[in-house]
Amino acid sequence: MTVDSTKTLCPYCGVGCGLEVSPSAQSGNTVGELGQSAWKVRGDRAHPSSQGMVCVKGATVAEALNRDRLLYPMVRDSLDEEFRRVSWDQALALITSRIQTVRSTHGADGVCMYGSGQLQTEDYYIAQKLLKGCLGTNNFDSNSRLCMSSAVAGYVQSLGSDGPPCCYEDLDLTDCVFLIGANTAECHTIIHNRLQKHHKKNRAVKMVVVDPRRTKTAEDADLHLAIHPGTDIDLLNGIAHLLLRWGCLDTHFVAAHTTGFSEFAEVTQYYSPDVVSERCGISVSDLETAARWWADSNRVLSLWSMGVNQSSEGTAKVRAIINLHLMTGQIGKPGAGPFSLTGQPNAMGGRETGGLCNLLPGYRHVKFPEQR
Ligand code: SF4
Missing domain, CATH: 2.20.25.90 (ADC-like domains)
Known part of the structure; x- marks a missing residue:
């Protein structure tokens, strides 16, 4: 057979x-x-x-x-007992009866469910629907709460929605890859392979890696900015300072699609090259090279991961990355945009289907009545 x-x-x-x-x-x-x-x-x-x-x-x-695969439902009545095998009907009856008991004694919010990026999108949808639509509680949360919360908050604060405006095809179309807080060569290997292929095939493509460590990813870069830990915002605003000084803005995009630009421009005045060089521990020349490549490229793709997301002021760092894209119009076109890399394969599918306690499917928010 x-x-x-x-x-x-x-x-x-x-x-x-x-x-x-x-x-x-x-x-x-x-x-x-x-x-x-x-x-x-x-x-x-x-x-x-x-x-x-x-x-x-x-x-x-x-x-x-x-190894150690669970093949059928197992149950025990207390932690000091051995597990015993039960049928699926017995397991489901036990689960529903426990949920009913908790609901009747503690209310709907006595129940919660925790998911992860290992769930399929469809499973995610059904799971959060069971809690929010059927059992009447928002207590469904997932790894996105811990793993890439800063990316979620940064996207929402900057763009109004937690939907990264990039896709995998962008890896093969970009003119400038800006990797920050991401060691793709070891942690997102296949993304790195795709970037390297594109980089080697198109020698005009630039690759900048921002990382305090000389990682495998940094070794493949055209420019490695080994900034002092925690100085990401200095670097990012320092690049914004130079872009503004050189007049390398997409003024039409800024006027049509952004608010608060003059306040942002004022903030960047505090990030002169000398100040940034001193704080970040990099040369002014390297800072200018990064800004120049950003300015001269038709399509800039920034990628970041847990080095940004799971750090102090992670949300502000995400916003600083997105600000660079907004001021230069490097968003919403092939090969460009702010692309956060998740830790688990379907963390993004979970966010799309409402897999956080504050979300509903389609990036809607539970607190806005018009979105419910
Ligand atoms: S999804 Fe699996 S195979 Fe693909 S890069 Fe990650 S660890 Fe490797």
């Missing part, structure tokens, strides 16, 4: 690479060390984010299938 391969996703990082997993019946693999079938994994060429590529973590994902 021939069994077709199954398409699935790698669960290990925010790229969410497409995989094809073949069972042993088809692949002819040997028997695994625990006496179960080994599985063959390869990249799914049709997948939009990974295009058939897969890193060593994804390639070995099947090794986890043989």
Whole structure:
């Protein structure tokens, strides 16, 4: 009997690479060390984010299938008892009866659910619908609350919505990659592979990496800005200062799509090259090079991850990145925009479907009656 391969996703990082997993019946693999079938994994060429590529973590994902998998519902009445197997009907009856008891004694807000970026978009929607639409509580939250909260807040404060205005095709179209607080070579490997391919093929494409450490990602850059930890806003506003000084603005975009520009411009006056150079620990010349590449590129794509999101003043840093895009009109066009990289494959799908206690599907907010 021939069994077709199954398409699935790698669960290990925010790229969410497409995989094809073949069972042993088809692949002819040997028997695994625990006496179960080994599985063959390869990249799914049709997948939009990974295009058939897969890193060593994804390639070995099947090794986890043989170990400690929960195959059926298990229950115990107290923590000092052993688990015992029950049927699905028994498990569902137990869950619903416990929820009903809690609701009747503590009200709807006595119940909560916590999800993660490992849920599929459809599952996310159903889960938050169960809590918010059926059980009557907003107590559904997820890893987005901890992992990339700053990106969420930064997007909402700057753009009015937590929908990153970029996509994976932008990686292949940009003229200038600005990586800050992201070690893509080791943490988002396939994104880095795509960027490197594009960079090597098009020598005019510039790659700037902002990171206090000389990471593998920094080694692949045209310019590595090894700023002192915590000086990201100085650097970003320092670039804005130079762009303003050089008159490198998209004045039409600023007039048509932004508010508060003059206040922002006033703030940037405090970030002269000498001040920024001193605070960040980089040369004025390197600062000017970064600003010049930003000014001269038709399409600038900034990518950031937990080095920005999970740091003090993370939201302000995200806003400072987005401000650079807004003042230069580097947003809403192919190859350009502020692109936050998530830690888990479907954290973004969760946010789209209302997977936070303050959200409803479609980036709507629970506190606005007109959006409910
Ligand atoms: S890049 Fe991330 S999603 Fe892709 S295979 Fe590697 S760990 Fe998995």
